[in-house]
Amino acid sequence: MKPKAICGKLADKLGVVLDFKEETGDPWASIPADRWQQACRIARDEPELSLNFLRSLCGVDRPDDGVIEIVAHLFSYKHRHAFVMHTQTDRAAPRLESVSRVWPAAIWHERETFDLFGVDFPGNPDLRRILLPDDWVGHPLLKDYEEQESYRGIPTTRPGYEKKPFGPRLKKAKPAPKKEEQ
Amino acid sequence: MNPIIERGPEGSFAVGPIDGLLNLARKHSLWYLLFGTACCAIELMQTGGPRTDADRFGMVFRSTPRQADVLVLAGTITYKMASRIRLLYDQMAEPKYVIAMGSCANTGGLFQSSYAVVKGGDLFVPVDVYIPGCPPRPESLCEGLMLIQQKMEREPWLKKAWGKYKSDKQDPMPTQGREPLR
Numbered sequence: 001m002k003p004k005a006i007c008g009k010l011a012d013k014l015g016v017v018l019d020f021k022e023e024t025g026d027p028w029a030s031i032p033a034d035r036w037q038q039a040c041r042i043a044r045d046e047p048e049l050s051l052n053f054l055r056s057l058c059g060v061d062r063p064d065d066g067v068i069e070i071v072a073h074l075f076s077y078k079h080r081h082a083f084v085m086h087t088q089t090d091r092a093a094p095r096l097e098s099v100s101r102v103w104p105a106a107i108w109h110e111r112e113t114f115d116l117f118g119v120d121f122p123g124n125p126d127l128r129r130i131l132l133p134d135d136w137v138g139h140p141l142l143k144d145y146e147e148q149e150s151y152r153g154i155p156t157t158r159p160g161y162e163k164k165p166f167g168p169r170l171k172k173a174k175p176a177p178k179k180e181e182q
Numbered sequence: 183m184n185p186i187i188e189r190g191p192e193g194s195f196a197v198g199p200i201d202g203l204l205n206l207a208r209k210h211s212l213w214y215l216l217f218g219t220a221c222c223a224i225e226l227m228q229t230g231g232p233r234t235d236a237d238r239f240g241m242v243f244r245s246t247p248r249q250a251d252v253l254v255l256a257g258t259i260t261y262k263m264a265s266r267i268r269l270l271y272d273q274m275a276e277p278k279y280v281i282a283m284g285s286c287a288n289t290g291g292l293f294q295s296s297y298a299v300v301k302g303g304d305l306f307v308p309v310d311v312y313i314p315g316c317p318p319r320p321e322s323l324c325e326g327l328m329l330i331q332q333k334m335e336r337e338p339w340l341k342k343a344w345g346k347y348k349s350d351k352q353d354p355m356p357t358q359g360r361e362p363l364r
Contacts, residue, residue: 131298133262140298152265155305158290158302158305161301
């Protein structure tokens, strides 16, 4: 099934009009946040879609739009087709229904998204940090993240070394690329 | 002072101060902890393998920190792992030595701008020998272990055992003391 047809089928079942983008490498559909779990369930259970494998689920921080995007890459072993679903959640209080009941693999992916972006997934049975220690402060993949000076007495910068530009990574005005004079 | 080893017609014998004789025995049973955090652990295994064969110097791996003399920091160390390594180090009996193996254990290496990686093993355990390389070859690690042997030779072991010898090892985490991190 072509991505366009998958999106159409999904929109039919959900009863909403979905925003579909094909220009990027993986064609994707944007799902309203309140229909996220329902859409995932349809994607898995609908025999023509049968997207039974969650390849990845991750977040994208977009401070300019004030949202955090959640992206799910899906694959169907039955029909050998793939699909990408996006949804958005408010950046100030990121919160999205868990899809761990749909794909159990989502438990770890949601834990990672919680760890790095601070997104709350109500319904996830085990929402703890996964890559960083439990008492870590902040969520490192947010663009306005500032690393703490030390963690339990371990400095986060090597003494004598310059601090790597890890802190605020909000958009900076880039100098215009110089045209080579010939 | 190192003992003098002579070969006589009736058999070999060693003459020297008791410190030297004890160190001679000590340095030839340098047991390392079978522990690795990343790809350097593969080279650590190779060092115990037949080609480099650290066993010919009396270096064998032990699977418990209670029986180990040397902790080889083999691989990238994350903050989550750092507390575990500190716990292993605290469980080892004195005298104990630490080898930082590879770029990651020295300075954080390739991953030093990551949010999750400790910028050097010496930030939370006292390190005796640093081995450069990514990863170091088994020959390098073997040389590192032999440097520990040389260090053992110079130690006034009896004085140290009776508590009159002040260790030259500086604990870089004085606020942590001997408290294990958890």
